[in-house]
Amino acid sequence: MYRHLITSLLALSTSAALAQTLSTDPFPTPIESKADIISVNFTEYARIPNDDAGFAPRLMHMVTELGSGRRFVSAMTGELYGMNADGSNVALYVNINAPQWNVQVISAGSERGVQSFTFHPQFTQMGTPGYGKFYTYADTSNTDVTPDFVSGGERRSQDTVLLEWSASNASATQYDGGAPREIFRAAQPFPNHNGSQIAFNPLTQPGDEDFGLLYVGLADGGSGGDPMNAGQDLAKYFGKILRIDPLGTNSANGHYGIPSSNPFVSDGNDDTLGEIYAYGVRNPQRFNWDSQTSRILLAEIGQNQIEEISPITAGANLGWNTWEGSYHYDSFKVDLDNPRSEAGLTWPIAEYDHADPLFQRQVAVTGIIIYRDETIPALQNKVIFGDNPSGELFYIDADGPHNGGQASIRRILLNDGGSAKTFLQVIQERNAAENEDVAQRADLRFGYGPDNQVYLLNKHDGIIRLLVP
Numbered sequence: 114m115y116r117h118l119i120t121s122l123l124a125l126s127t128s129a130a131l132a133q134t135l136s137t138d139p140f141p142t143p144i145e146s147k148a149d150i151i152s153v154n155f156t157e158y159a160r161i162p163n164d165d166a167g168f169a170p171r172l173m174h175m176v177t178e179l180g181s182g183r184r185f186v187s188a189m190t191g192e193l194y195g196m197n198a199d200g201s202n203v204a205l206y207v208n209i210n211a212p213q214w215n216v217q218v219i220s221a222g223s224e225r226g227v228q229s230f231t232f233h234p235q236f237t238q239m240g241t242p243g244y245g246k247f248y249t250y251a252d253t254s255n256t257d258v259t260p261d262f263v264s265g266g267e268r269r270s271q272d273t274v275l276l277e278w279s280a281s282n283a284s285a286t287q288y289d290g291g292a293p294r295e296i297f298r299a300a301q302p303f304p305n306h307n308g309s310q311i312a313f314n315p316l317t318q319p320g321d322e323d324f325g326l327l328y329v330g331l332a333d334g335g336s337g338g339d340p341m342n343a344g345q346d347l348a349k350y351f352g353k354i355l356r357i358d359p360l361g362t363n364s365a366n367g368h369y370g371i372p373s374s375n376p377f378v379s380d381g382n383d384d385t386l387g388e389i390y391a392y393g394v395r396n397p398q399r400f401n402w403d404s405q406t407s408r409i410l411l412a413e414i415g416q417n418q419i420e421e422i423s424p425i426t427a428g429a430n431l432g433w434n435t436w437e438g439s440y441h442y443d444s445f446k447v448d449l450d451n452p453r454s455e456a457g458l459t460w461p462i463a464e465y466d467h468a469d470p471l472f473q474r475q476v477a478v479t480g481i482i483i484y485r486d487e488t489i490p491a492l493q494n495k496v497i498f499g500d501n502p503s504g505e506l507f508y509i510d511a512d513g514p515h516n517g518g519q520a521s522i523r524r525i526l527l528n529d530g531g532s533a534k535t536f537l538q539v540i541q542e543r544n545a546a547e548n549e550d551v552a553q554r555a556d557l558r559f560g561y562g563p564d565n566q567v568y569l570l571n572k573h574d575g576i577i578r579l580l581v582p
Contacts, residue, residue: 175560180237189226303335376428504537504555
């Protein structure tokens with residue numbers, strides 16, 4: 114009897130172990146959907162006008178020009194709008210796609226267009242090298258120009274160009290400078306996940322080693338699974354976080370500088386690119402600095418199963434395309450055996466699963482704010498991020514400890530007239546109230562202000578919403 118019992122228990126144990134090994138769900142316990150919810154108030158901060166055809170602007174990125182406090186927001190189709198710090202006086206600052214600039218922004222589909230923009234930290238400081246300079250990162254249909262970066266494949270879907278604009282009067286309400294200067298051009302083999310974010314470290318001061326250096330996310334080139342095998346190849350620009358000096362000249366094309374402090378500048382390998390700051394990324398959607406620790410955190414869109422929040426440090430390898438999050442990646446799936454088993458890699462501090470019941474059919478992480486302010490006490494010392502299509506907002510504790518997975522992830526809901534709602538619900542109700550087509554996805558993006566203001570953007574109603582006490 115005892116032998117039969119032991120045999121049965123062993124069989125059950127073996128079956129359970131086999132089922133765990135064969136499971137395709139890396140995080141079978143769902144994200145906690147009801148406990149520890151933070152409910153946050155919001156206000157409608159500004160509204161960006163519809164385009165000439167009556168469609169809502171596809172809002173993509175929002176930053177503050179720190180010298181003046183003006184907020185700026187971009188639409189994927191090419192428009193860059195400015196507004197006062199209180200959200201008033203919304204006005205078109207520049208249309209990147211205007212014929213006189215010859216940029217030829219391509220915004221067909223959901224992932225192409227103006228990806229990001231940023232202002233040089235000396236933008237308002239007359240007499241400095243960075244005065245009046247800002248930068249845009251956009252996809253263009255003009256592929257007649259010789260690219261600086263190539264993927265190694267034969268396809269060329271479009272190019273992603275980094276441009277420098279120089280305003281004559283930095284305080285003008287409209288751009289008053291000439292045509293932009295091209296810093297680099299990347300020939301994209303596929304039309305999805307191409308560029309991502311560009312940004313200067315907002316925590317630096319003149320004289321700091323990092324001051325005036327531009328961080329540039331360049332995704333792996335698109336399609337699926339990194340078919341160009343770019344992520345782990347230090348001789349390719351794709352699948353990387355780059356760091357360059359936009360005012361320098363020691364690059365191969367002479368249009369930007371390669372900082373001597375970059376981690377691979379002097380590694381002794383002639384094939385290694387000095388522009389690389391970190392590597393092994395698939396689609397580095399958004400990144401931001403922690404004002405308390407100076408750490409950079411990245412919201413990284415995964416392939417088929419895992420979205421991740423990961424730290425970025427000089428020389429870091431985030432693992433793609435041999436790892437997706439904490440797990441080995443192989444042929445569009447992850448292997449659940451031996452997670453986090455490769456030495457020298459940088460692992461996510463949090464990650465979540467496409468199969469979670471909170472999400473839609475498509476899943477894509479977006480972010481990211483490290484909230485260190487006291488204005489909204491419930492959010493203090495929280496890392497805030499979200500899921501792009503579903504409009505779910507999330508937080509984790511900024512100070513850990515974190516070992517990946519989704520157990521530490523909790524939800525943020527919006528307090529709308531006493532009812533707690535997702536961001537998508539708020540958008541849908543506004544659509545219905547205005548007799549517009551009701552959005553089926555949120556297309557969430559975040560903006561942030563100089564005092565840790567948190568703004569919510571979307572592509573479906575043109576409203577910028579501000580989280581408030």
